[in-house]
Amino acid sequence: MVVIQSLRDTLQALPEKTVFTLPTITKVISLKLEYRVGDANTTIYNGPDPKLPFANSELFYATISQSRRLTACDQGCKDVYEITFDVKDSNFTFKAGDTIGIIPKNAQIEVDFILNHLSLTSQADLPYTLLLGNKESKIPTHVPVKSTLRQVLTDCLDLRCLLKKLFLLAISRYTKEDNERQVLEYLSSKEGSTAYKTHILNKQINILDIFTMFPSCKPPIEVLLSYLPKLLPRPYSIVNSYLEDSNVIKICFSVMNLGNNRRGLTTGWLEDHILNKNINLEHSLNDLCLTDHKQRSEFKVPIYMRKNISGFSLSENLETPLIFIGPGTGVAPFIGFLQEIEYAKKKNSKGKFGTVDLFFGCRNPELDFIYEKELKRFLSRNVLNSLNVSFSRVDNNEVKYVQDAVMNEGEKIAQLIKDGANIFVCGDVRTIAEQIKDVLIKCLTKYDNCLEDHEKYIVQMEKDRRYIVDAWC
Template sequence: MIEFPTHAPFNDGQKNLLSQALTGLDANQTSWLSGYLAAWQGVSAGAAAVDTSLTVLFGTESGNSEGLADLTVKRAKKAGFKATMLNMSDAEPKDLEKVTNLLVIVSTWGDGEPPEAAENFYNTLLTESVKLDDLNFSVCALGDTSYDQFCQTGKEIDERLAELGAKRLVDRADCDVDFDDSYAAWADSVFDKLGSAASAAPAAASFAAAPAIEYGKKNPFPAEVLDSVVLNGDYSKKETLHLEFSLEGSGFSYEPGDVLCVVPQNADDVIADLLEAAGLSGEEEVELKGGEKKALKVALKQDLDITSLSRKVVKAWQEISGSLKLADLLADDAKAQLKEWINGRQIVDLLVEFPAKELSAAQLVSLMRKLPPRLYSIASSPKAHEGEVHLTVAAVRYNSNGKDRKGVASTFLADDAKKGDKVLCYMHHNKNFRLPENDETPIIMVGPGTGVAPFRAFVEERAERGAKGESWLFFGDQHYNEDFLYQLEWQDHLKNGDLTKIDVAFSRDMPEKVYVQHKMLERAEELYQWLEKGAHFYVCGDASRMASDVNDALIEVISSQGGKSKEDAEAYIAQLKKDKRYQRDVY
């Protein structure tokens, strides 16, 4: 039973009734009741009812912003708000004129670009005027500090909302790829502010953390490597691996189109080069974010991004080294020169080319962000490979500025993840890359190189479901005899009728290079017919060139075969995207 202090303004009978009513309530129930009583008191006293509505607007490319928006809505509801989620793909800026409290969670990808599904909202917001004087807002921007235009979309939306008269609840948060702590701090600040303004429950009533026994981003699962096979021929210039992992005991589930997040480790030779350049042994003790202490060499292997260079890292090193040359490179009128210098270089080059007189282990660690996971499109159907997940990974090895380099995660998987070893991983669900719900709907898949990974999963899934819908794959690589990834599987699927058509382009086998977009143009008439009868169009692979070239080819196909102007063809594509019939998984 609850005991009330003697000065409480209740008689003994009221105290007994209240004690009986409140005993046994959990934290969520008492939190809700607190907000309800506060609001009820305001109304009963003749005050206007407080607006507890809250809109969480998100723009996402890979699903991170949507996931955080979902967490935010759940927290808001537990705090007594009437919270709703709104995708930028379904919103117009004028919709915000009816909103009182707005939280924006949006990512930036490519060279400072908004998520593809958010382009219309973003462009309209920046160019058209809406009246937002009654709007309270805050922005959480997701990005990657290795890119110059870090969090650019979030920054521009934040500035534009303020220009249109909206008032900031709290300052914008700019989150790097390891966004959990930054997001949590932003959310705490937001709900501290909203908690008192809306007479809702105290901000302490937040969603509970997942139990430690559950595997996920905070607690990655150690998946056993079941198999690792090089898919290329002996004479290929490429090294593409097919990897199979066991999910037994993970509790994970996934669908074709989802992503496996791999937590890599840095290579020993890369660590050795960095320690030599720093003049450190690696035995020094360092303290990481959160207070954990480790030997430097262990932290460099497991915890820190020891390669990625950005303007932020260069600036921090200039302050440590005092280099006047670096100061010149960091000048506002030298941005192009700095970008050119950074291209192809790593942190070790910074230490070698602009040495510091003295460097402590703590200073070295201060340069680096947390080692981010790498996201790989899943190449298997869970129905076809129960208890397993498969990946298709290209090992990245190259020479830059006279030094041999290698991709952190891809060569970790290629060189260090042997059969029987354990690799830390977790699932990331990509709702923006999904098979049609109707198994009779035709699908067109464009996936050169490792971009074919999710389409292996798509075809396997449809085969297991006995889907009747037609399927057409466009695949490309360098050489037919060396680089035709999963060739025998595709031939079996064609034979069994699980794959209707396949068109291939091997760029180095012909006098003139031929790519998947060229094959699309060759098949323009039939491709347009498939679109007209409702086919869904999918693209996976390189965003910088391939995806753009494929999009241009699609515009040409629709224009030439549909008798449309370029503008009308682009409008046709925009409608495909709106109807979820044009989906891309690009990187």
């Protein structure tokens, strides 16, 4: 494992100074587990159950009625899927642009690894009671006072979270090998700040990796209960419109490759199911690449509606021009937007509607042009007025990225903005969100001489909800 070797190199390169400037541990670990052999297995919190973040509904356990792969089975593109949840028995109402939260579970193999490493396998399924050793301590609100270790490690704790220095220092106290303990202390020290950023933060090292790299590090489970944060729901944009079909919710997602032979927690879990790996492991390659199939089990996914705090939804007034910008899976909510526009046009055939321009980017038209048929169908029905697609991995293609496509249409974009256009952007906050904003400013700077401060104008559009971004990390 490359990461382990890099930390061994860190060990060999440690400075001669062995006394480091360490942070002060202020958290007193005085939790104590007592196991209750023969008691009923119940999960109880010290207070109300933890709230679902941004919840706009109750939790609903949805079955997956359909799934399809949206990209080719090729190493040249990401694995992207669309799944359809059956929500006819829920009380959900939603609009295009809304999101759902999916409650993930930690992988069983990772939970078992923690239990085995800490020699807790035999106690994993015993009911426990969590006690406090003194009045200064507190039980984290996301940790049940009664449950089992397996359930807490599966449902409550984020085993893949980035590790803070204080946590590294805390577990170093339970590391028997001197050289391993010294590295953990160094990584948590002032002197080791660069190494901490390089080897922990940048490589997204988590507690699973630490226990692999430092076999003698075996803290009491109470330390993990005290320091590991809550396993949070993952948000996903809804693809379809409630007006199209109120009984289903569709989402699309790319399976994240996180390195260290690790996939995204929720996306990997969903992929395993829709490929039926949990049912039949003897699929052929052709089976794995099926584009559409019914699910063969009553597998249920806990989901809930999230509040649309950003206001990423269409207004009732569809007379103003609309500009949609979404590379990759960022195009997902715009499918629902276009369904709502089409519904409005059918309902009011003589109404006045503004133009709709969509900018989409992917790698290759043969591999990952997701929702191509749907978008071209909207184009043929005049629901969509223009479709601007950029391909980043096609040779001799001048327009490689969606930012290039927007700049290419700069004069038109500038005029649409002057005409009162509303702009919606969906994509990665680290790249697309800021880059599109910069490109729009450049479009106005180049093609509009009326405004004095184009950057200020875009900022004002944000305040007026004419420029709305739905971004994820």
